[in-house]
Amino acid sequence: MKTVITSSDKSFINFGELKRYGSLFRYLSLRDVFVRYKQTRMGFAWSIVRPVVNILIFGALRFLVEKSNSFIDSFILVSTGIVFWQLLSTTITDVSNSLSANSNILTKVYFPKLLLPLSGILVCLVDFLIAFVIFFVLFLIFKGMPPWQIVFLPLVIIYGLVFCFSLGLISATASVKYRDIKFILPFLIQILFYASPVFLSSDFVLGLNMPEWFKVIYQANPLVFILNAFKYCFTGTFESFNMVYAASSVVFTLVMLFISIKYFFNFEKSFADYI
Amino acid sequence: MSQVAIKVEKISKKYRILHKQKNSNDSLLSAFAGGLKNMFKAEGGQTEEEFWALRDISFEVNHGDRVGIIGRNGAGKSTLLKILSRIVKPSSGRIEYYGRMASLLEVGTGFHGDLTGRENIYLNGSILGMSKKEIDSQFDEIVAFSEVEQFLDTPVKRYSSGMYVRLAFAVAAHLNPEILIVDEVLAVGDSAFQKKCLGKMNEISRSQGKTILFVSHNLAAIQNLCNKAFVLNKGTIGFPLSDTSSCIKHYLSEVVNISRTAISDRSDRMGEGMFRFTNVIMKDAAGAVMHSAQCGMDVTFEFHFKLTKEQLTNFSMAMTVYTDEGKEMFTLSNAISGYSIDVLSGNNVLQCKVKKFPLADGSYICNLIAYKDGIIQDYLQEALLLNVEEGDFYGTGRALPQDHKECFLVENKWSLS
Numbered sequence: 135m136k137t138v139i140t141s142s143d144k145s146f147i148n149f150g151e152l153k154r155y156g157s158l159f160r161y162l163s164l165r166d167v168f169v170r171y172k173q174t175r176m177g178f179a180w181s182i183v184r185p186v187v188n189i190l191i192f193g194a195l196r197f198l199v200e201k202s203n204s205f206i207d208s209f210i211l212v213s214t215g216i217v218f219w220q221l222l223s224t225t226i227t228d229v230s231n232s233l234s235a236n237s238n239i240l241t242k243v244y245f246p247k248l249l250l251p252l253s254g255i256l257v258c259l260v261d262f263l264i265a266f267v268i269f270f271v272l273f274l275i276f277k278g279m280p281p282w283q284i285v286f287l288p289l290v291i292i293y294g295l296v297f298c299f300s301l302g303l304i305s306a307t308a309s310v311k312y313r314d315i316k317f318i319l320p321f322l323i324q325i326l327f328y329a330s331p332v333f334l335s336s337d338f339v340l341g342l343n344m345p346e347w348f349k350v351i352y353q354a355n356p357l358v359f360i361l362n363a364f365k366y367c368f369t370g371t372f373e374s375f376n377m378v379y380a381a382s383s384v385v386f387t388l389v390m391l392f393i394s395i396k397y398f399f400n401f402e403k404s405f406a407d408y409i
Numbered sequence: 410m411s412q413v414a415i416k417v418e419k420i421s422k423k424y425r426i427l428h429k430q431k432n433s434n435d436s437l438l439s440a441f442a443g444g445l446k447n448m449f450k451a452e453g454g455q456t457e458e459e460f461w462a463l464r465d466i467s468f469e470v471n472h473g474d475r476v477g478i479i480g481r482n483g484a485g486k487s488t489l490l491k492i493l494s495r496i497v498k499p500s501s502g503r504i505e506y507y508g509r510m511a512s513l514l515e516v517g518t519g520f521h522g523d524l525t526g527r528e529n530i531y532l533n534g535s536i537l538g539m540s541k542k543e544i545d546s547q548f549d550e551i552v553a554f555s556e557v558e559q560f561l562d563t564p565v566k567r568y569s570s571g572m573y574v575r576l577a578f579a580v581a582a583h584l585n586p587e588i589l590i591v592d593e594v595l596a597v598g599d600s601a602f603q604k605k606c607l608g609k610m611n612e613i614s615r616s617q618g619k620t621i622l623f624v625s626h627n628l629a630a631i632q633n634l635c636n637k638a639f640v641l642n643k644g645t646i647g648f649p650l651s652d653t654s655s656c657i658k659h660y661l662s663e664v665v666n667i668s669r670t671a672i673s674d675r676s677d678r679m680g681e682g683m684f685r686f687t688n689v690i691m692k693d694a695a696g697a698v699m700h701s702a703q704c705g706m707d708v709t710f711e712f713h714f715k716l717t718k719e720q721l722t723n724f725s726m727a728m729t730v731y732t733d734e735g736k737e738m739f740t741l742s743n744a745i746s747g748y749s750i751d752v753l754s755g756n757n758v759l760q761c762k763v764k765k766f767p768l769a770d771g772s773y774i775c776n777l778i779a780y781k782d783g784i785i786q787d788y789l790q791e792a793l794l795l796n797v798e799e800g801d802f803y804g805t806g807r808a809l810p811q812d813h814k815e816c817f818l819v820e821n822k823w824s825l826s
Contacts, residue, residue, distance in 0.1 A: 139495060139504040157544075158535040165521055165532055172523040172564075242518040243536055244495040403498040406491065407424075 146399050151246050159249050163256035166228075170257055181261040182268055185220050189213045192333035200338050210276055211365075215332040217269045218364045221262040221291070222298050222357070223323050228254040229302025230319055233310055237409045247402050251303050255295060273368065281370035290363045297356060297387045303394040307401055311408045330357040331365075336374045359383035413507070414588055414620040415470040415493070420502035422463040422488050422644075462488040463644045466502070470637075470650075472587075475614045475621040477635035477653060479628070479660050481790060484641040486624045490514060490592050493622065508587030508620075511538050515592070517577030522566030526557055526576055529565055533580045547583045554609070555579035575602055582609045588620045589613070610634055627735055628657055661733055668774060668794035675789060684721060684753075684779045684786040688713040689728075689793050702795060704818060705802030708766045710741065712759040714779075714787075721786075724753040726779040728761070730795060732816065733772060744780075769809065769816050770799045 152159075171177045193209035203211065232254040233240065233247070240247065273280065309315035329352065331339065336358055340349055352358065359380050366372045463485045470476050480486050491497045493504065494512030519536040520529050530551055534544040544551075552558055555576040557568070565573055591610070611634055614621050625631050631638060631653060638656035640647035640663070648659045673687040690711040691699045702708045710728065727742035741761050743750055753759075777792040778785065799808050802818045809818075 135509065136505060136507050137510070139492070139499065139506075141499050141501045143498060154540075155535075155538075157539075157541040160541075161532045161535045165524060165528075168528065169521060169523050236519075239519045239536060241491075241496060242514045243512060243538075245536065245538070406497045 143403060145402055147248065147395065148246065152248065155246055155249060158245060159253055162249060162253035166253060166257040167260050170261075178264055181264045185213070185216050185265045185269075188216045188220070192216060196333050199334060206276065210273065211335070212333045213269055213272070214365050214368055215361060217262070217265050218291075218294065218361060219327065219330070219332045220265060221258055222294055222360070223327070224258040224261060225255055225295060225298040226302045226305075226323060227319065228258055229299055230305040230309065230315070232302075233306045233405065234313075234316075234409065240409055241406045247405060248398065251299065251306055251398075254302070255299060259295075277368075280368050283370050284367050286363070287367045290360070290367060293384075293387070294360045294364070296391055297360060300387065300390040300394040303398055304390070307394075307398045310401065310405050326355075326357060329355050331361050331373070336362060340374055353379045354382065356383035356386050412472045413469055413505075414472040414474070415506040415622075416504065417466060417468050417493075418503045420463055420466045420489070420492060420499045420504060421461060422485075422492060422497070423500040424460045424462055426458045426460050461644050463492070463499075466641075466644075466646060468639060468646070468650050470620060470622070472507075472620055473618045474637055475623065475635045476650065477631035477638035477656070478622065478624045478641060479631060479638055479656060480641035480647070481664075483643075484647075485644040486641055487514070487592060489641065490590050490622065490624060494590050506588060509538075510588040510590065511584045511586035512590035513537070513581050513584070513592065514590070516574060516581055520565060520573070520577060523564050525564055526555075526561045526568070529576065530580055533577065534583075537581060537584055538586070539584065543585065551579045551583050554582060554605075571602070578602075578606055582606065582613070586619070588622070590622045592624045607634060628660075628733075629736075632657060664733070664774060664791055665772075665794055668791045672777075672789065672792055675792070677790075679788040680779070680785040681781075682786060683717050683781060684714055684724070685716075686712060686714050686777050686779065686787055686789060686792065689775075689777070700796070701798050702766050702768075703798045704766055704768060704770060704800035705804075706766050706800055707762065707764050709760055709762045712761070712777075714759070716753070716755050719755060721753045721781050722751060723782050724750045724780070726759065726777070728792075729776045729778075730768070731774045731776070733774060738768060738773065738816065765802065765820065766797070766800075767802075767818050768797045769813065769818060770797050771816070772796050 171180055174180060176183070189209060189212055192215075193212040196212050197203065197205055197208035200208070229251045232250040236250050239245075240250075305315050305319055336352075339352060353374070353376065358374075360383065362373045362375070466485075466489065478486050478489065488497070490512065491514070492499050493506075494510065494514065496512075496514075517529075517533060519533055521532065524532065530548065531541070531544055534551075535541070552561065555572075555578075557572050557576050560568065560572065565576065568576070607630060610621070610623075613619055614634070621634070623631065623635055635653050637650055638653045639650040640656060640660050642648075642663070647663065648656055672689065673685075678685070690713065691702055692709045692711060693699050694707040694709075696709075699708070712726065712728075725742070725744040727740050727744070729740045730738045732738060741763070743761070750759075773795040774791050775793050775795050777787070777789045779787040801808070803820075
């Protein structure tokens with residue numbers, strides 16, 4: 135086996151290599167899962183507490199704002215958004231932190247660095263699954279069987295993860311050189327939270343009396359489509375569905391995925407110099 | 410087997426050093442305004458300097474060679490290893506190597522304090538490039554080598570530092586690549602374990618015909634382990650790849666040459682520069698200048714210096730004495746021995762008196778370092794060569810036996826009771 139190193143090495147996704155490092159991917163993910171709630175009294179219960187608190191706060195808020203829903207319905211409707219949002223936002227954050235959090239490995243040993251952001255996703259998924267199971271049971275109790283559209287659920291989750299992974303990957307790569315990202319990201323996530331139908335339905339927002347251009351901006355946010363698609367799996371009705379925005383969300387996500395990977399690999403070889 | 414394992418052609422590595430122009434932020438407001446200005450001026454207010462960590466390095470290593478890389482701090486050894494192990498990219502040049510390569514630039518890379526010993530073996534092993542199967546098959550050996558069986562299910566943050574290092578090295582020692590790159594990692598752990606590690610490395614390299622690149626300050630370890638070596642000096646090859654002993658000889662003669670340069674003429678210093686050593690003088694008890702110390706004598710070291718300011722506050726300094734193999738013997742430090750220097754003025758002379766000089770005859774190398782408020786002001790490696798002559802340490806009128814091996818002499822009194 136011959137390996138050549140030159141100054142002009144450009145890397146791109148090397149699937150053979152990723153496969154050879156499969157066990158590293160597994161142990162990095164397992165480490166993140168094991169360590170997340172180490173030395174906490176409640177352990178994995180935390181992955182339920184966080185969404186539950188949010189559901190209580192924003193369910194009440196929704197009840198106050200959108201007066202049309204019943205009290206219980208407000209909480210059920212909000213919980214769909216919150217549970218999925220929790221997955222999306224933690225994925226963005228964890229993927230984004232994955233490089234700087236592992237700088238000690240990055241500067242000491244060679245491995246395909248894409249494994250770090252990838253392994254960041256898995257913890258978020260574990261957290262999500264725990265919260266989701268609880269949510270699903272409650273949903274069955276209060277709402278009965280979900281409609282047939284539930285079969286789209288895995289697709290929607292993967293789609294949402296792709297979007298968040300791309301966004302996280304761009305900010306992870308940028309944060310190797312510019313630590314400013316660390317401070318910008320929480321703001322960005324907070325903005326996305328309010329700019330997406332997490333606790334207010336998009337129908338409600340679009341029904342408000344505001345200029346047309348603002349509605350265009352609101353709907354251009356790819357997360358509007360992603361979150362509504364998730365709710366669609368449980369309600370069977372697609373809120374404020376619009377073919378143009380749906381298509382633009384998909385295109386935007388794919389373009390961003392491509393750009394983020396390109397950007398990542400352009401800088402991959404210099405990570406150790408900057409981090 | 411004289412097949413080429415690693416072929417390095419004209420490798421260079423350039424770093425850019427940015428010097429911030431001094432803008433005195435004397436108020437919070439101006440500091441804030443400065444930060445805003447920097448945000449809009451891309452890399453503004455900075456001057457750039459190129460620094461070549463490595464320049465045109467070429468060498469070839471054959472299969473089965475155990476090559477030592479020798480050089481002073483900052484010679485580029487670590488940079489070279491990082492380029493070889495594909496952690497950083499060279500600025501120019503080309504490297505080819507044949508076979509699987511593993512690098513060991515640190516023991517316990519990726520160890521996580523909250524994980525147990527068992528979990529860390531798997532994590533660390535996979536980070537170093539082992540597959541689960543390989544780790545499984547060697548697991549028992551790793552545990553036996555590390556001597557931490559009982560604590561396998563304890564989080565490693567509860568380990569003593571010795572146990573931690575032993576476990577970390579045990580994993581690394583069971584790596585099974587064709588080419589192994591090792592940096593200075595043996596400088597950890599207690600000496601018994603260090604010996605065990607060196608033994609293990611010896612065994613791996615000799616019996617299995619592995620190619621090893623090894624960096625160490627410990628010349629004895631290099632002598633012991635490597636059959637070839639080369640010297641790196643300020644980013645270039647100081648002495649080409651050749652057999653280990655002639656390489657070490659060259660390196661030592663170079664060190665001696667450097668230490669013979671007068672301290673005030675040295676330009677390869679580090680630190681802020683508010684304080685500069687200009688000379689170190691040795692005096693005997695009567696105050697007469699000596700050119701070499703004598704074992705058992707009272708020796709006073711006088712440190713001469715110049716200051717850029719009239720006074721320095723909160724000053725401290727240290728002189729560390731090494732053997733020519735790089736092993737640290739002792740340090741004379743005013744801070745450690747409890748003498749604080751609150752104000753140092755240009756007219757002062759710093760003196761340090763050593764009663765009954767304890768080192769056995771031989772030549773030693775001293776590094777000098779000076780701090781103000783804990784910030785390095787002057788740092789000189791190999792600042793002076795300290796020759797120690799035989800002396801009557803015990804006051805018996807006799808010298809030590811010809812074949813003595815110790816480097817330290819200790820006062821002792823015998824009795825029968």
